[in-house]
Amino acid sequence: MSDKYRVGIIGCGGIANAHAHGYQGIEEAEIVALADPVEVALNQFGERYNVKNRYHDAREMLDKENLDIVSVATWHKLHAPMTVAACARKPKAVLCEKPMAVNLGECNEMITVARRNDVKLAIGHQRRFNSAYTDARELIGNGAIGEPRQIVCRGGQGLLNDCSHLLDMMRYVLNDSDAQWVIGNVERKTERYERDIPIEDRSAGIVGFDNGCIGMLLQEIAGPNYQGGIIYGSDGIIDLTEARVRLLNNKSTDWEERPSDGKNQHVAQARELVEWIEGKTEHRGDAKHGCAAVEIIMAIYESARMHEVVQMPVRTLSSPLDVMIENGDLPVERPGHYDIRAFLLRGEAMQP
Ligand SMILES: NC(=O)c1ccc[n+]([C@@H]2O[C@H](COP(=O)([O-])OP(=O)(O)OC[C@H]3O[C@@H](n4cnc5c(N)ncnc54)[C@H](O)[C@@H]3O)[C@@H](O)[C@H]2O)c1
Incomplete structure (x- = not known):
């Protein structure tokens, strides 16, 4: 055996x-x-x-x-x-x-x-296992860009799908800093779903991390969308994608590029x-990090629902987006349920 x-x-x-x-x-x-x-x-x-x-x-x-x-x-x-x-x-x-x-x-x-x-x-x-992401985390931890001040990301397919990776990336490169507060907003004028979950058409979130860095996420606003982001520090900049990390700081005259090692x-x-x-x-x-990414997403939705800066931890256990939809706070202007991932289903299925 x-x-x-x-x-x-x-x-x-x-x-x-x-x-x-x-x-x-x-x-x-x-x-x-x-x-x-x-x-x-x-x-x-x-x-x-x-x-x-x-x-x-x-x-x-x-x-x-x-x-x-x-x-x-x-x-x-x-x-x-x-x-x-x-x-x-x-x-x-x-x-x-x-x-x-x-x-x-x-x-x-x-x-x-x-x-x-x-x-x-x-x-x-x-x-988290991509060497470019880990390089970025180590460079920031070693002070290569001074104090990290701002991270800017652009995502798509709703906050829960692509953007959970982006928010997790922000925390990962910041040595798993926790969010302290979040402000955000959503637009949902169509009956849009992603893998059977109602999602917003567009959204934006600003996240205050406990190390003082500010994360900014645009979801289907001002594309192109990609995994990665730009991290601005007091003494330099890191431009991160899945393929490589690029560094420009006050010790260099040009971008230094480190490709991902390509390991699986x-x-x-x-x-x-x-x-x-x-x-x-x-x-x-560890699930505590997966949960932290979901919590920031829920905080963006909660900020839209309550029209306030949300202080962490988020205490609303339902999805505030679902609550807004159920309450009629996000009236659909162009009715008709559609799922942007319906193409994954097999046979005659259009909804699971
Ligand atoms: N980490 C990543 O980069 C990444 C990439 C793609 C997808 N995902 C995630 O993976 C998940 C699955 O996405 P996917 O693209 O593989 O979807 P998929 O539709 O290709 O696969 C899902 C499978 O689950 C099966 N299934 C449905 N009900 C089931 C049940 N009750 N018991 C067992 N199996 C059941 C379906 O028949 C289907 O084969 C999603 O949550 C998605 O967010 C993550």
Whole structure:
């Protein structure tokens, strides 16, 4: 019998491939089971990664497979229920995709159930394992740009999707500084959804971090959108993308460019999960960071709802965007439900 960590994956779609590559890239883990209610997704994935034990029902997989590690790779709405279901069976670790959940109440439940069952819970903000991001974090930590004063990012696809990565990036490069206050606003004139979650058409958020730096995020305003951002300091500038970090400071006459080492971030994410299980290190994707990114998003929505600067922590556990929609505070001018990710669905499905 293999002494490798037994891995099960819930949700066999796009991002699950990255999880599979991650686990297949390390010696210590073996993917032993998969769950997905969509036959074609389950079987294609099972054939691709040579996994024999396949389930339509995730809970049946969790009950039968005695898993050490569970990946949750479903759409956002199922992150909390699937993480809760997995933790209840006491695996050693759960790696859940971002955004951690769709509101803070769910994030709290996930953290509680993980603690209650002694499960290590990480969230898949895999760019924390991109060497360019880590270089930027170290350069800032070593004073290469003096005091970090401002980070500017441009994202798309709603705050919870792309922008959860951007807000997590802000915290990561600032040595995981916490947000103290947030002010923001949203526009929602269409019935826009992303992976079955109502999202805004456009939004903007300004975040005051406890180290004095100000984060600024524009969502579908003034593109182009990309992962990364520009970090302005008292003595220099860092321009960060997934491909490289560029530095200009008072010691240089031109931009210094450091390319990302191109190593697979998902393999590094999986490796650190095993090291975390074995007590050798913390995991840089610890759920507390996934929760912090969701909290900033909820603070932007709460600022729009309450017309105020939101002081952290956010105390509204529902999504303030959902509350605004339900209350009629964001009247739709161009009616008609549409999901910008409907193309991911299979067969005749247009909504999950
Ligand atoms: N970290 C990243 O950079 C990154 C990139 C892409 C997606 N994601 C995240 O990954 C998640 C999944 O996105 P995706 O693009 O892979 O979606 P997808 O539609 O390609 O895959 C989701 C899969 O979940 C399955 N599923 C639905 N209900 C299920 C259930 N009850 N039990 C088990 N499986 C079920 C679907 O059949 C589908 O195969 C999203 O939350 C998204 O935000 C993260």
